[in-house]
Amino acid sequence: MPSLTLLGQAVVSGLLAGGIYGLLALGLSLSWGLLRLVNLAHFALALLGAYLTYQLGTSLHVPAWLAALAIVPAFFVLGVGFHAVFAYFRVTEFASLLVTFGLAVILESIIQWFWTADYRRYETAYATSSLRVGPLFVPALELLACLTAAGLALATWAWLRFSYVGKALRASAEDPGMAAAFGVNHRRLAFVLSGVSAAYAGIAGAFIALISTLAPAQIWAWLGVVFAVVIIGGLANPIGALLAGLLIGVSESLTMAVVTPAWAPLVSFSVLIVILIARPDRV
Amino acid sequence: MMRAPVRSGFGGVLAGVLLVVFTATAGAAPSGPPIRIGGTLALTGPLAPTALLHKIAGEIYVEELNKGTGLLGRPVEWVLLDDQSKPDVTRSLYEKLITVDKVDLLMGPYATSGILAAMGVAQRYGKVFVHHSFGMPHLAKYEMHFPTAAFGPEPNVTLPTTVYNALAATANSPKTVAIVTSKFPSAQFQSAGARDVAEKRGLKVVLYLEYEFGNRDWGALAARVKDAKPDLLWIGSLGLDSNQLLEAMKKLDYTPPRHFHLFPAPGPLALAPEGKLALSSTVFEEHPPFTSQAGAARLIPLFHERATRANVPYPYVDTQVAGSLAAWQVLDAAVTATKSLDDKVLGQWLRTNKVDTIIGKLHFDGPNNYGEDLFKVKQVHDGKWVVVWPREFAAPGARLLPP
Numbered sequence: 001m002p003s004l005t006l007l008g009q010a011v012v013s014g015l016l017a018g019g020i021y022g023l024l025a026l027g028l029s030l031s032w033g034l035l036r037l038v039n040l041a042h043f044a045l046a047l048l049g050a051y052l053t054y055q056l057g058t059s060l061h062v063p064a065w066l067a068a069l070a071i072v073p074a075f076f077v078l079g080v081g082f083h084a085v086f087a088y089f090r091v092t093e094f095a096s097l098l099v100t101f102g103l104a105v106i107l108e109s110i111i112q113w114f115w116t117a118d119y120r121r122y123e124t125a126y127a128t129s130s131l132r133v134g135p136l137f138v139p140a141l142e143l144l145a146c147l148t149a150a151g152l153a154l155a156t157w158a159w160l161r162f163s164y165v166g167k168a169l170r171a172s173a174e175d176p177g178m179a180a181a182f183g184v185n186h187r188r189l190a191f192v193l194s195g196v197s198a199a200y201a202g203i204a205g206a207f208i209a210l211i212s213t214l215a216p217a218q219i220w221a222w223l224g225v226v227f228a229v230v231i232i233g234g235l236a237n238p239i240g241a242l243l244a245g246l247l248i249g250v251s252e253s254l255t256m257a258v259v260t261p262a263w264a265p266l267v268s269f270s271v272l273i274v275i276l277i278a279r280p281d282r283v
Numbered sequence: 284m285m286r287a288p289v290r291s292g293f294g295g296v297l298a299g300v301l302l303v304v305f306t307a308t309a310g311a312a313p314s315g316p317p318i319r320i321g322g323t324l325a326l327t328g329p330l331a332p333t334a335l336l337h338k339i340a341g342e343i344y345v346e347e348l349n350k351g352t353g354l355l356g357r358p359v360e361w362v363l364l365d366d367q368s369k370p371d372v373t374r375s376l377y378e379k380l381i382t383v384d385k386v387d388l389l390m391g392p393y394a395t396s397g398i399l400a401a402m403g404v405a406q407r408y409g410k411v412f413v414h415h416s417f418g419m420p421h422l423a424k425y426e427m428h429f430p431t432a433a434f435g436p437e438p439n440v441t442l443p444t445t446v447y448n449a450l451a452a453t454a455n456s457p458k459t460v461a462i463v464t465s466k467f468p469s470a471q472f473q474s475a476g477a478r479d480v481a482e483k484r485g486l487k488v489v490l491y492l493e494y495e496f497g498n499r500d501w502g503a504l505a506a507r508v509k510d511a512k513p514d515l516l517w518i519g520s521l522g523l524d525s526n527q528l529l530e531a532m533k534k535l536d537y538t539p540p541r542h543f544h545l546f547p548a549p550g551p552l553a554l555a556p557e558g559k560l561a562l563s564s565t566v567f568e569e570h571p572p573f574t575s576q577a578g579a580a581r582l583i584p585l586f587h588e589r590a591t592r593a594n595v596p597y598p599y600v601d602t603q604v605a606g607s608l609a610a611w612q613v614l615d616a617a618v619t620a621t622k623s624l625d626d627k628v629l630g631q632w633l634r635t636n637k638v639d640t641i642i643g644k645l646h647f648d649g650p651n652n653y654g655e656d657l658f659k660v661k662q663v664h665d666g667k668w669v670v671v672w673p674r675e676f677a678a679p680g681a682r683l684l685p686p
Contacts, residue, residue: 006510009535013502108327116594117331119523119551128533128557139502139534213523213551217329217368221497249500256503261494262466264503 002258005135010257011250012136018249019146020211022242023204024222025229026152027197033236034173035190036093037086040100042201043219043226044107049075049205050214051115054122057209064124068206072199079198080191087187104219112216120214127210145207149242152200156238169193173236225252228268232275247271313353317360318624320345320614321386323376323401324393328368329497332522332548333603334393337415338363339593340607341390343585344615354618362386370400377404387624388614395419395469402428411617411626411633415610416603418469418546423651427630431609433566433642435656436649439476442564442658443517446477446543447484449562449660449672450515453683457514457541461490463504463528464519470545474519489513496521501531509537516542523548529557540686550597553663560684564658566642567605568670570678577639582608600641601668609640 002010024046031039049071056062056070082103091099130137160166171179172186179186212218229248233240251271252264322341325334345361353359362384366373373392380386381404389405391398391414398417405412406425413429420436435441450457460481464474471493481488490511494504505528508516516539518525525547532538543562544552552558567573569583583600590598600608616638617629637646646654660672662683669678 002507003510006506009506009509010503013500013506013531017500017502112327112331117326117335118595119332119548120596121526121551121555123555128530130534130536132536137535142502213526215329215332215523217327217331221499225499252500253503256494256500257507261492261498261504264498264500265495 006257007254008136010253012138014250014253015246016139016142016146016249017253018246019142019149019242020204020207020245021222021226021229021249022153022233022245023145023149023200023207024226025233025241025245026149026156026238027200027204028226029230029233029238029241030156030193030200030236031197032230033234034169034193035083036173037091037096037194038093038100039197040097040223041082041103041107042100042197043223044104044111045075045078045198045201046205046208047214047216047219048107048111049202050209050212051111051120051205053206053209054120054214055115057122057124064122064206064210068203071202071206075198075202076195079195079201082198083191083194086194087190108216108219111219115214115216117216122209122214124210141207141210145211148203148207149245152203153238153242156196160236160238165189165192170236224265225268228272232272311352311356313349313351313356313358315357317358318354318388318618319360319362319384319386320388320390321362321364321377321380321384322390322392323364323366323373323380323397325368325397326363326365329522330368330394330397334368335593335595336590336603337393337607339586339589339595340604341611343582343589344608344611347581347585348615354615355622355624361390366392366397368394368397370396373397374400374404377401381405381408381410388618388626388629389413390610390614391415391417395467399423399468409626411614411629413610413614415606419472420651420653423653426634426652427626428652429613429630429633429647430653431606431613431640431642431645433606433645433654433657435658436651436653437476438656438658439473440480441656442473443477443480445656445658445672446517446562446564446660447480447486449683450541452672453685455514455685457486459487459489459511459513460515460517461508461511461513461539462488462517462519463490463492463494463508464517464545465496465498465521465524466493467496467521470519470521473545474517477517477519486515494524498524501527502534504528505531505535505537508532508539509535514540517545518542518547519545521546523551525561526551526555526557529555529561533557549599549601549603549668550595553597553666553668558663560686561663562683563661563668565602565661565668565670566657566659568601568661568668568678569599570669572676573605573642573670576641576643578608578612578641582641599667605642609642609645612640613638613645 028042031037053067056067129140168184229244233244248268251267255264255267325331345359348359364376389410395418398414411427415431462478525544586600587598617633621628621632637644659670659676661668662671669681670676671683
């Protein structure tokens with residue numbers, strides 16, 4: 001029988017892992033839900049952001065937060081650029097899977113060419129620091145990532161719900177013709193949203209650089225679980241993505257602590273299957 | 284026929300010319316159609332970081348061959364394809380190398396699952412199959428496979444025995460062990476052996492866990508290890524698993540007293556603060572007596588230079604690199620000795636001869652073509668791996684340090 005401390009630590013660990021899932025899912029959920037683009041390159045962008053954070057930190061001693069401040073606008077522009085290509089070629093929802101997969105492979109090759117396939121680790125003085133809450137330890141960086149994910153999810157939800165741009169984007173996703181009749185310029189708004197999604201990938205990347213050791217193949221490490229998070233959370237639902245991330249994170253972590261770690265990967269897909277059976281309209 | 288005595292100045296010149304011609308012919312640059320050696324490596328995918336070391340090792344060896352007389356006087360071409368760390372892709376590519384590219388010889392891919400996939404193809408076409416990183420000897424049934432991962436026929440017994448022997452010889456020998464292992468086949472196989480050997484020796488196994496290859500969340504695993512409080516943590520790790528688990532434990536303010544790592548990424552573990560005094564196994568490190576083994580003096584500086592240029596953070600020759608170089612040495616020795624590219628001839632020669640390699644003398648006449656287990660125990664001392672056990676192989680002045 002696992003001790004209460006072990007269970008508590010597993011819940012903390014799961015919540016924090018779930019925060020990272022939620023952070024990665026946020027941009028993907030927006031582009032899939034509102035632009036009907038299933039952007040697999042989102043993961044590659046996140047890893048590119050991680051490598052850039054690493055490079056700026058190790059070569060130029062730029063602090064991670066400052067690197068993130070530089071990466072976010074740069075990635076916004078990159079996201080806009082990508083969307084220009086998608087728009088030019090009129091990439092459909094299904095085709096976007098193939099196109100962005102190709103883009104991810106290209107980005108992986110670029111990363112590997114520049115940083116090699118070998119592992120990279122951004123060593124910082126605070127990498128392993130934790131807060132102590134009674135018998136439990138809360139890793140500081142993961143907590144910051146989780147809080148950032150929560151902050152971004154709330155801000156994005158508010159943006160979509162209360163701003164003109166957000167309302168227009170939702171209206172366009174719901175009924176493009178009707179939205180256009182009311183003067184919504186969906187094409188222009190889509191550029192903004194693509195930029196925002198890519199910027200979110202950059203923020204996730206900064207945390208990945210600080211938390212993980214980097215290797216180009218990591219692009220694919222989160223693919224399955226983050227897709228499950230996006231679907232469970234509901235497309236274009238930032239709060240849903242965050243909550244789904246936390247749900248999956250805690251479920252995986254408890255499975256590891258109570259049953260066996262080998263079963264953890266089954267959790268996200270089992271939850272997904274159950275939810276799709278209960279709510280087949282989820283996608 | 285007797286030669287006339289050379290008495291004139293002309294004779295001296297003639298002798299000089301002949302000497303030059305002979306020397307030039309004896310060390311002639313390789314010529315003719317290249318001997319094509321086909322193989323794959325995980326140039327992309329999760330195994331790529333380690334496969335990169337094998338790529339550099341292979342490139343160095345082939346370049347050295349071509350700087351000399353090549354093989355059988357012919358240049359050598361390494362036809363290297365990317366198997367993407369996937370056994371199914373590996374299998375298809377070896378099929379292609381044999382049937383489409385029509386390579387003369389084969390060199391194995393990196394890591395157990397890929398090697399097993401390629402071995403089946405080599406067997407179907409009767410090709411000699413030298414490989415360098417196979418961790419499950421009992422599965423290698425092909426009579427013409429020749430391993431340079433010198434695990435011996437039963438690494439699941441011999442390796443843990445060596446590790447436990449080393450620790451038993453220290454002042455505070457561990458009484459309990461926690462085993463946490465990847466489900467990657469060779470890691471799981473050898474770690475399950477570590478559990479069995481521990482139980483037979485009276486070491487209490489307080490935790491045995493298996494995790495999926497590509498595990499993301501290390502926090503819960505770390506919490507379970509901390510909860511078990513073992514004297515020794517055996518991590519059946521692959522690549523960065525070791526670093527990630529140690530870091531996760533550090534975040535819980537816990538460091539296991541002793542920790543052994545099965546197949547870690549040597550550089551990141553040696554260089555990480557959490558890797559201090561980490562234990563692992565090896566067949567080669569850059570210190571005596573290993574540095575006096577065949578080819579070491581020549582190949583080590585070449586690897587340093589090339590790996591540094593390739594931006595490899597830990598540019599030293601260790602188990603992976605040495606195993607790879609040894610595989611090329613084995614193939615080179617067989618071709619040179621038999622003057623043949625015929626797989627049957629090469630296979631027959633390898634089964635009945637010993638080959639001097641950078642990791643020692645290899646022979647392939649034991650069960651499933653394995654010789655003895657050449658693995659030693661190494662430990663991180665001041666950011667670098669050094670052998671600490673058995674004592675006769677320890678780095679000068681080094682010993683297994685207590686926690």
